[in-house]
Amino acid sequence: MEEADRILIHSLRQAGTAVPPDVQSLRAFTTELVVEAVVCCLRVINPDVGSGLSPLLPLAMSARFRLAMSLAQACMDLGYPLELGYQNFLYPSEPDLRDLLLFLAERLPTDSSEDADQPAGDSAILLRAIGNQVREQLAVPWVPPLLRTPKLQQLQGSAPQKPLQTSRLVLPELSSRGESREFQGSPLLLPPPAQVPQLAERAASLLECHTVQLCQHAHHDCPGDEDWVHRAARLPGQEDARAQRQRLHKHLAEQLHQTWAHLGPPAPACDLGEQLQAWGAGTRTGARATKGSRFTHSEKFTFQPEPKAQTAQASDVPASQRPQQDMLAAQEQELESLREQLEGVNHNIEEVEADMKTLGLSLVQVETECQQSELSTAEREQTLRLKSRAVELLPDGLANLTKLQVVVESSAQRIIHLAGQWEKHRVPLLAEYRHLRRLQDCRELESSRRLAEIQELHQSVRLAAEEARRKEEVYKQLVSELETLPKDVSRLAYTQRILEIVGNIRKQKEEITKILSDTKDLQKEINSLSGKLDRTFAVTDELVFKDAKKDDAVRKAYKYLAALHENCSQLIQTIEDTGTIMREVRDLEEQIETEMGKKTLSNLEKIQEDYRALRQENAGLLGRVREA
Template sequence: MEEADRILIRSLRLFGVELPEELQSLREFSTEMIVEAVVRCLHVIDPSLVSGISHMLPPGMSARFRIGMSLAQACQDLGFQGEVGYQTFLYSSEPDIRQLLMFLVEKLPRDSSEDTDQPIGKSGALQRAIAAKIREQLSLPWMPPSCRTARLQRMQGCCLMRHFHTQRLVLPEKCPFASDTVSSDVRDFYEKYLPTVTAQVSRRAQLAASLLERSLADVSGVQEREAEWKSQGLASRLSYEEYWQRKHQRLQKRVQEQLRQCSQRPTGSQFSAGASEDLMDTLSRSRQEQGKGSRSTPTERFTFKPELASSAGLMAVAVESLPSSRKLDQDNRTQQEEEVTSLQQQLEQLSVQIEEAGAEVKKLNLGLMQVEDGRKQSELHLAEKEDVMKVKRQTVALLSDAENNLSKLQLVVESSTKRIVHLASQWEKHRVPLVEQYRELKKLHQSRELESSRRLSDIKEIHEQIRAAAEEAKCKELLYKQLLTDHENLPKDVSRAAYTQRILEIVGNIKKQKEEITKILSDTKELQKEINNLTGKLDRTFAVTDELVYKDAKRDEAVRKAYKYLAALHENCSQLIETIEDTGTIMRGIRDLEEQIETEAGKRTLSNLEKILEDYKCIKQENMTLLSRIREG
């Protein structure tokens, strides 16, 4: 048991239970150690079972009882089949605690097989290092900023925190030193003109964020490319290079088509220029028809030039384009303003008229389309009626010589029938081999389709197997690296040979004990067999002797006394055997009682009774204190 206790104590220390170095057996565990070990094991197994439960026992007895009941309920929820209650923790016995701790240690995650949620490899080692660093920082007490040392300022201050700002990085898409994949101009650009990654960011703090974003974009692009190839590329039955080359060509054609369509559309400036010219021609004609406005000849000259103004800003350009050096009187200015106002009104009226004319044109175009549709339908009806009329005209022409025409028609029908039969026979001769060939080709095509589908499914399965094998190999490689790192981090002063020798000694002792037990059992069986043989021989000898002596006892008085002595001897021997058997039974009972005494001594009944009495006194004192407080309140 001492060796099992040492292994159990070592396992508890590995999972964060603080135990003294000189502790060697569960017999030396105190109540505080037991509660701490159980709470920490439950927290590692399932943190939800011990949420809100501290591993430190409170001083109050009522709170201790509540913690004991909570821990007992948590152990039962976890699947512990033994008897467990508050007394298991507060008034513990060595066998019960050993059984409970062995159950909890078996439930803990093993070092050799990591939990499924825990990462492995370099990432797992990094996460464990981060967790250790966080635990180290959390173990330090918080200090106000004015009392922090330089180390605490780095650990508890915000000087190392940075915002996640990124910048676009330009990196070589291929190896710049491979002459067969990169042209000389691109290689010269990479070698001479492309700045380094550290020089492409404006701030040093943005370098890590930019690299992370670029790496994530590259990884996601590769994953999307592989997913598209597995979903669409394999179904296209093309090679990897042909599939991406055709996709690139399709994208180029689509872009060229879009550019061609955009280049053929009329731009807004062309449309506005044409509309402006039409509008200026209309204004000129209306102005000439009116024949007024002779006073402001310069204004007319500048207003009706289509090269200088557009339809929206006609008057403003005309006013701004007047020579600034000319000095006009107040009357001329007033007349010009009035004329500008009248021209603006005319422009608005013309705009309204243009809109109305446009709407009328649309209506007329719609009516024209309807008339065109009606004309086409009338032409179709007329053509049909002309065909019918032609047939009727020919029929009427044939009615004049009906008998001859009927006989001729009969001959034509018979010849046509014969010709159709002949053509049918010829077609049947050609159709039969063609149908057979078609059926054979169809079967061959179906078989090829099935074969190609089967091969495509086999290719997909092979790809899946390759991917699974690659992932498994990657996981095993990471596991190997992690185990190698753990092996390097293990203490070198511990000799593996000593542990091996210790294990071999334990195995040898167990084997020796098994041999001794087997020998004792065999000796016991042989002894029991010998006892049974002697007992049977004794019974048979007594029966024979009794029969012989009894026959002679009827005739001789001395033989009668010998018979009496023989019966007394047999009775005394039977009593002696019974006494020996009773002595063996009593000795076995004594050994059982001694074992029970040892078990009860291991349960520490006396010390637990003393603890119970002390706890009872404490509870009584707490109750009296509470009653006094209630009375005072």
């Protein structure tokens, strides 16, 4: 039993139960350890059920009872066959606890191929933590270093220690005389990529030059901003290059921060199909919103300032720009009129669609009535044809009637002749049909029998495949357990231990067989002696009884013989009662040992302590209720 307890404790440790090393049997399990073991097994067997249970035993007695009842219900839902209650967890006994833990250990899932390949112990926890960190970093989109928040800096790292180096690019200034093309094509000015000697600096230099041009184009109306842009675009001899680049970098960083704050954080990751649907919906919405003339598109993309800004500009616009404002007002009026016309056209289209639907329903109804009238017309034409034929035959009615009777009789004779010929053909055909039907029934029976055999064969193949799969899983589990076992322990010790256990079992079987044979021999001897004794007493009683009638001494001997026989019978009965009492004593001792294993006294003391604690909790709750 101790070996079985050690194997069971090893299974519980693999399930995640923190069993102390000094615990080697289930007799040493405490209530806290029992609850932790059962919860860990439930979490491995059914994570949905086990995740809602706490492996720690609460301090309050009511919470303990609720947790124990939840554990009992979860085990009963798994199919535990015996009766189970809260007392099996709060006041466990060794036999009941062994049955429960064996039931849970048998239902622990076997290691799959993925779990078998993973190492066990602290390394597995480290690998899982690394995997979770990598997945978390992959779920966050990449953000430029200057725009990273503190949380993103923790995930993606801070800005690079070595910033990008850029080189100033010399670009030709366009003029009306066409000198730029000649200067561009001459060997005096190299192409922009060739002006940067380092390959790693080309992208940064091109981006910086492009950003300067965009800033010049965007801030042409702001003198203050244009000033620093032109200063940044001048030659290095006009101003310190380092100060220019610092101001430029500061301005670009502010622009990026403002753009990022306007756009907001990145949208959560979703499915590619959902993104495509959202993009398509936005495109259709935008297309409907921007649908119109070319003037509408040019007006939308050219004049973008807000109404407040437009009113402020209108108040400060000089007289030279008023014709442009008048043109804008005229365009707005034209746009409003076009919108009103578009709404009217849409309303007319809706009305026409409604009329088309109504006319379509009317058309379907008319077509149905037309088909019905065509059918009735065809029937009437057939009736009219018959009546016209009858009217044509009326002038010579008797002759026509005689001809009709002759035709009917000839038709009847022809039908009888055809029936006779059909009967001649029908008999052999019917016999052949019956023969073929019997053959078909035999084939169907044979095919059904073969189909049943094929189904049984498929079932046996499926069972064999499942058995092979199960044995393969067991083999993988055993291989993984073998890999996790320490390599310094030789198999010789385990083999010798197994052989010793087998030898002890064989000796016990031999001793049991010997005791049984001795018991049988002793019983046979007792039976033979009892029969011999009965026969000897009967013969002696008969001989002595014959002589007792004639001699007084023999009569007294006969009385002594009867008393001796009675006393011997009493003595044998006493010995048998003694053996029965000794067997009952041994049974009672075994029951006492079993009850002692259930820890009845300690459980009774725990029940009394829990009862006192529960009464204190109830008293405290009553006091709170009265105060409330």
